[in-house]
Amino acid sequence: MKKICSALWLQFFVVIIVAKRIPTTLDGPFKPLTHRFDPLLHKGSDDLPMDHSRLKRNVTSFFPEQIALALSTSSSSMWISWITGEAQIGLNVTPHDPKTVASEVWYGKESGKYTMKQNGVSVVYSQLYPFEGLWNYTSGIIHHVKIDGLEPETKYYYKCGDSSLVAMSDELAFETFPLPAPNKYPRRIAVVGDLGLTSNTTTTIDHLIMNDPSMILMVGDLTYANQYLTTGGKGASCYSCQFPDAPIRETFQPRWDGWGRCEVRVDASYTIHRVFVK
Ligand SMILES: *[C@@H]1O[C@H](CO)[C@@H](O)[C@H](O)[C@H]1NC(C)=O
Ligand SMILES: *[C@@H]1O[C@H](CO)[C@@H](O)[C@H](O)[C@H]1NC(C)=O
Ligand SMILES: *[C@@H]1O[C@H](CO)[C@@H](O)[C@H](O)[C@H]1NC(C)=O
Numbered sequence: 001m002k003k004i005c006s007a008l009w010l011q012f013f014v015v016i017i018v019a020k021r022i023p024t025t026l027d028g029p030f031k032p033l034t035h036r037f038d039p040l041l042h043k044g045s046d047d048l049p050m051d052h053s054r055l056k057r058n059v060t061s062f063f064p065e066q067i068a069l070a071l072s073t074s075s076s077s078m079w080i081s082w083i084t085g086e087a088q089i090g091l092n093v094t095p096h097d098p099k100t101v102a103s104e105v106w107y108g109k110e111s112g113k114y115t116m117k118q119n120g121v122s123v124v125y126s127q128l129y130p131f132e133g134l135w136n137y138t139s140g141i142i143h144h145v146k147i148d149g150l151e152p153e154t155k156y157y158y159k160c161g162d163s164s165l166v167a168m169s170d171e172l173a174f175e176t177f178p179l180p181a182p183n184k185y186p187r188r189i190a191v192v193g194d195l196g197l198t199s200n201t202t203t204t205i206d207h208l209i210m211n212d213p214s215m216i217l218m219v220g221d222l223t224y225a226n227q228y229l230t231t232g233g234k235g236a237s238c239y240s241c242q243f244p245d246a247p248i249r250e251t252f253q254p255r256w257d258g259w260g261r262c263e264v265r266v267d268a269s270y271t272i273h274r275v276f277v278k
Contacts, residue, residue: 022211025185045198047224048262054202055258057086062101064143064161064169066260071215075177077148080105080120082160083140084167087257095138098122101165103143107158111171114159120145127253137253152179175214186214197223197259205263223259228252 023030048055059065064082072079084101088094103122106114126138143160150156155175161168178184190213195201201223208216227239227249236242239249 022188024188026183026187045196045200047196047198048201048258050254050258052258054262055197057257057261062141062162062165062167064167065140065264066257067160067169067172067264068260069174072146074148075152075179076150077146078150078174078176079144079146080158080160081142081144082169083142083257083260084162085140087137087140087254089135089137089252089254091135093126093136093138095124095126096141098124098141101141101143101167102162103145103160104163104168105145105147105158105160106163106168107147107156109154109156111157111173114157116147118145118147127251129248129250131247134248134250139253140257150176152176177214188213189215189217191217191219193219194221195223195259195263196221197255197262201262223255225253225255226251228255 050056057065062084064084067080067082070079070081085096099122101122103120104117105120106117108115120143122141122143124139124141126136128136145160153176155173157171157173159168159171177186188211190208190211192204192208195204195218227236227243229252230236230243230246230250231239239246
């Protein structure tokens with residue numbers, strides 16, 4: 001399992017790059033178009049370092065970061081997730097108590113006017129290695145809130161965080177989909193895969209935002225985290241030949257936090273459909 005998901009997340013985004021006007025899904029249906037792979041295309045690129053501005057944690061105390069929206073099973077609801085508190089990696093890590101920070105989303109149809117509030121759940125996870133020389137990791141507090149009763153084709157403004165700690169996010173916004181009906185589609189769907197966490201990732205995300213999708217389908221992979229410290233983020237074509245004495249294949253969890261931060265500009269404003277595969 002090479003990339004960021006122990007549960008193998010399939011995530012997508014859509015990038016349709018055409019010379020002039022970019023068609024929307026309402027112009028379709030289209031005949032599938034296949035392009036021959038251009039062997040001159042750049043084959044991979046170096047990972048961004050953890051201290052890169054897009055990967056660094058840029059909030060203090062228990063302010064929300066890595067804010068992400070995800071589709072729910074019904075078009076009138078939406079999941080909002082984020083992280084508070086600092087992840088730790090090293091010797092003798094102490095997990096956060098997820099109950100110490102509330103999971104609140106305040107939202108409404110007018111900017112600055114949050115007429116509705118919903119609470120959710122919070123969890124932490126730890127990766128503990130029973131081997132000398134491997135560092136343990138414990139996450140920040142991961143919050144999930146599902147908001148219900150949303151109206152179709154409506155823009156909602158929201159803030160998330162813990163109001164009693166006065167640690168709320170800035171205002172963000174999203175737009176709900178039309179109700180399912182013939183000739184009613186999300187205006188433009190982006191599909192993307194294998195984003196990684198490189199300088200090319202940020203270029204891809206910039207293109208994606210330029211195309212203003214109403215929904216992003218992410219089909220994985222996300223980024224390399226496995227064997228990250230062992231191979232220096234470069235991967236190994238034959239791990240067991242190169243590292244015959246390794247007792248376990250380590251994964252460097254902070255890469256996942258870096259990924260969550262790098263993607264935040266898309267995740268917090270666009271509905272993302274994630275497909276989970278076990
Ligand atoms: C992809 O990354 C490589 C090096 O990391 C760089 O040389 C190349 O210009 C990048 N391509 C784009 C389209 O940004
Ligand atoms: C933190 O990073 C996010 C995503 O890049 C950005 O939108 C936000 O403005 C940054 N916040 C601060 C305080 O720099
Ligand atoms: C990581 O956690 C395991 C299980 O609690 C413990 O046995 C091990 O010593 C820890 N490793 C480090 C480097 O702290």
